[in-house]
Amino acid sequence: MxxxxxxxxxxxxxxxxxxxxxxxxxxxxxxxxxxxxxxxxxxxxxxxxxxxxxxxxxxxxxxxxxxxxxxxxxxxxxxxxxxxxxxxxxxxxxxxxxxxxxxxxxxxxxxxxxxxxxxxxxxxxxxxxxxxxxxxxxxxxxxxxxxxxxxxxxxxxxxxxxxxxxxxxxxxxxxxxTYSLPLPQVANGVVDAFTHVMEQYMTYPVDGRVQDRFAEGLLQTLIEIGPRVLAESDNYDARANLMWTATMALNGLIAAGVPEDWSTHMIGHELTALHGIDHARTLAIVLPANMQVRREAKRDKLLQYAERVWDITEGDVEQRIDAAIGHTRAFFESMGVPTRLRDYDIGAKHIDAVIQQLEAHGMTALGERGDVTLAQSRRILEASL
Missing domain, CATH: 3.40.50.1970 (Rossmann fold)
Structure with a gap:
């Protein structure tokens, strides 16, 4: 740690x-x-x-x-x-x-x-x-x-x-x-909180056992209550657990003593600024692609995530990683949140502008190791199409 x-x-x-x-x-x-x-x-x-x-x-x-x-x-x-x-x-x-x-x-x-x-x-x-x-x-x-x-x-x-x-x-x-909130805003809240946890968890192991288990518990809570907060708007316990999970996801506790990524957020910010996509929805687009492109650097945590959060234990290493990324994408989509740039009529021709914005804002060495270069960000965006 x-x-x-x-x-x-x-x-x-x-x-x-x-x-x-x-x-x-x-x-x-x-x-x-x-x-x-x-x-x-x-x-x-x-x-x-x-x-x-x-x-x-x-x-x-x-x-x-x-x-x-x-x-x-x-x-x-x-x-x-x-x-x-x-x-x-x-x-x-x-x-x-x-x-x-x-x-x-x-x-x-x-x-x-x-x-x-x-x-x-x-x-x-x-x-x-x-x-x-x-x-x-x-x-x-x-x-x-x-x-x-x-x-x-x-x-x-x-x-x-x-x-x-x-x-x-x-x-x-x-x-x-929260009872009167439009359901798309509630869904965005679930995705936003989920990605906040992932930015602090999906990095590399440092034997931060308390932080890892806490993060995994928050992710599992969101997976469990996500469908319920959409189906039952006045379910107090479901809304209470969502509210507290979202708070705990980014109050500093699970970030203590562990590396943090935040590249998904930085790329997502540029998509919002340029195209007006809801913040949480940019995260749903970028996170699965980010994990896919950087799967080698995040291998150990991806396998831990697959087993502890999604109970994926069958198959070889690559199959388990594929399944974990697929489950993440499917969860976001089950909340009614699209996970592809094409869902917002954004194509390959729009990527250059995003990269230019990242460069203009000094976002040239993102991620927990500072190795998400502009070229790497481009690959992530291409994988998000």
Whole structure:
């Protein structure tokens, strides 16, 4: 096992009817900016519930944060904070709203061009506004980590930043808030969480037994509950397990002491930026192809994954690896999530543009060993057609 330094200060409040805890969690004198996405938060009554829980605190709303939060939109929130003297942020939504709130929290105090935060991947962040979350869409794990992904619409750049300063102070996780979600969003959440685990698990062995077993348990949980969360929208236990699995998939615990990949995400980000494909759906396209192209480098973990997650023990080494990759693709497709670029009318002629974007954003040595070159990324995209 590798050395690690693990710290996560986010306070999690989990369960039914927990939004009322905002009165205890948000400072009494706070001037609050509520950030959210579309009108579903208002239509379902969540915004009204949040405002009621905040009592007589000064509250301002900022809606319209996109599924891939844009720098341009988020900077309008920064301007509102300065203009109205607000001092606490509350994200009400899924990972995109929370990611956007993290950027806003860091940008408020930054003196230069706030896009520097993204281009330096958070290295310039020295302080951030305090914020909390009310999670309504389980998928990204952003409610309990320090990472954020933001897109600059003007340049189609989708970048990542991370900083210890942008851990949420608290996150409220009420599974009943997921009941009204459109099923494609729920399916995306399952795929997103699954791929987050795989990015930290499907690398090479370092005898991280606790991390491996934990990761395998999260993957098996998603496989078990995936069909149920689609078939039974008001199944509390299924939705609760999805919500907690998605949080645990990316809160730092299973990454401690093990190598991480993230090449699937980096390639996927460019597909979203260029073609507008949902983030999770780019992951479903890239991950099976990534495992196929890099099967030799990932052989040991692929075989472990085949046996422990999918119970594949028959056949020779290559057959078991083929079966594991095939099971992964089939699981995504069983959730109604396509796994080929052609499903989105993207062909070989579009690959050059993706490679150019990867190069422009410095993504020339991806993966746990830094050996996913641009040529290797091209092969992965070709295998995704």
């Amino acid at each position: 590798q050395n690690f330094d693990l710290h996560n200060p986010t306070h999690i409040v989990f369960g039914k009817e927990t939004v009322g805890r905002l009165n205890d969690l948000v400072p009494a004198g706070a001037r609050v900016l509520i950030l959210y996405g579309g009108e579903s938060a208002r239509r379902t009554g969540t915004l009204d519930e949040v405002r009621a829980a905040l009592g007589d605190r000064a509250v301002v709303e900022f809606g319209g944060i996109e599924p891939n939060p844009s720098y341009e939109t988020l900077m309008r929130a920064v301007e509102m904070i300065h203009r109205q003297g607000l001092n606490f942020l509350l994200a009400v939504g899924g990972g995109s709203v929370i990611d956007g709130t993290k950027f806003v929290a860091a940008a408020v105090h930054y003196k230069g061009d706030a896009w520097d935060i993204m281009e330096t991947h958070g290295a310039v962040v020295e302080q951030a506004m305090p914020f909390g979350c009310v999670l309504t869409l389980p998928a990204t794990g952003s409610e309990m980590n320090k990472g954020s992904v933001v897109t600059k619409a003007a340049t189609k750049a989708k970048l990542v930043f991370a900083s210890d300063h942008v851990y949420p102070r608290f996150s409220i996780l009420d599974p009943t808030k």
